[in-house]
Amino acid sequence: MVGLSVPAEVTAILLDIEGTTTPIAFVKDILFPYIKENVQEYLQTHWEEEECRQDVSLLRKQAEEDAHLDGAVPIPTASGEGADDLQQTIQAVVDNVRWQMSLDRKTTALKQLQGHMWRAAFTAGHVKGEFFEDVVPAVRRWKAAGMKVYIYSSGSVEAQKLLFGHSTEGNVLELFDGHFDTKIGHKVESESYRKIADSIGCSPSNILFLTDVTLEASAAEEADVHVAVVVRPGNAGLTDDEKTYYRLITSFSELHLPSST
Numbered sequence: 001m002v003g004l005s006v007p008a009e010v011t012a013i014l015l016d017i018e019g020t021t022t023p024i025a026f027v028k029d030i031l032f033p034y035i036k037e038n039v040q041e042y043l044q045t046h047w048e049e050e051e052c053r054q055d056v057s058l059l060r061k062q063a064e065e066d067a068h069l070d071g072a073v074p075i076p077t078a079s080g081e082g083a084d085d086l087q088q089t090i091q092a093v094v095d096n097v098r099w100q101m102s103l104d105r106k107t108t109a110l111k112q113l114q115g116h117m118w119r120a121a122f123t124a125g126h127v128k129g130e131f132f133e134d135v136v137p138a139v140r141r142w143k144a145a146g147m148k149v150y151i152y153s154s155g156s157v158e159a160q161k162l163l164f165g166h167s168t169e170g171n172v173l174e175l176f177d178g179h180f181d182t183k184i185g186h187k188v189e190s191e192s193y194r195k196i197a198d199s200i201g202c203s204p205s206n207i208l209f210l211t212d213v214t215l216e217a218s219a220a221e222e223a224d225v226h227v228a229v230v231v232r233p234g235n236a237g238l239t240d241d242e243k244t245y246y247r248l249i250t251s252f253s254e255l256h257l258p259s260s261t
């Protein structure tokens with residue numbers, strides 16, 4: 001049989017988004033430029049709102065942790081005196097966001113603000129989530145076969161729900177049993193996968209994780225989670241050793257559940 005047989009003990013499939021369900025180009029060419037182009041205006045408009053205050057506060061904490069990094073952009077606390085002071089603080093947040101994005105950082109602070117900014121774009125229909133064509137049909141088959149399906153992405157849970165709730169294939173949110181983001185831990189840390197298993201109420205070996213990033217696959221494997229590396233057009237190349245070591249799939253249709261032929 002061509003493809004990959006899912007081990008019988010697997011009861012849950014955990015999916016990465018960028019490079020796995022969704023082209024990297026959609027994230028890099030549509031979602032991220034939206035943030036870079038609109039962050040200044042967004043902050044000006046929403047600055048006084050509680051959600052925006054919390055986002056800025058989290059970004060400021062992250063900036064303090066990042067102070068030792070090359071090129072890091074600090075975010076001073078606004079004194080509250082004068083329009084110039086406010087504009088300088090907003091500019092510092094803008095510069096910090098753009099700096100983090102230039103490094104494709106996956107900090108919870110950055111991802112939380114991005115999720116809030118994308119809300120308007122998705123709900124107004126200006127942006128629609130994109131998936132590789134095999135994704136939605138495969139997830140429907142897995143669900144019909146009794147498999148639980150979860151998302152684990154660096155994108156915030158709120159952003160994930162926007163992507164799947166407002167997609168070129170309509171609202172497909174109901175296909176998923178739950179969502180995880182970096183609040184449970186970073187994707188390159190094996191402890192995150194143990195916590196996800198705990199949260200789902202299963203053992204790590206009951207999970208199959210699909211991702212394009214071998215560092216994530218390696219962390220999951222260390223936690224005793226089954227993994228397969230997804231090779232998609234536009235993904236970063238794998239080394240020969242990685243190609244030999246990992247089980248690879250180029251489409252979700254290559255996965256065969258125990259009861260399927």
Ligand SMILES: CSCCC(=O)C(=O)COP(=O)(O)O
Nearest residue numbers: 017018153154155159160163
């Ligand atoms: C709407 S999800 C946004 C995607 C994103 O911001 C991101 O960083 C994707 O990371 P992933 O962990 O899915 O590779």
Ligand SMILES: [Mg+2]
Nearest residue numbers: 016018019212
């Ligand atoms: Mg990915």
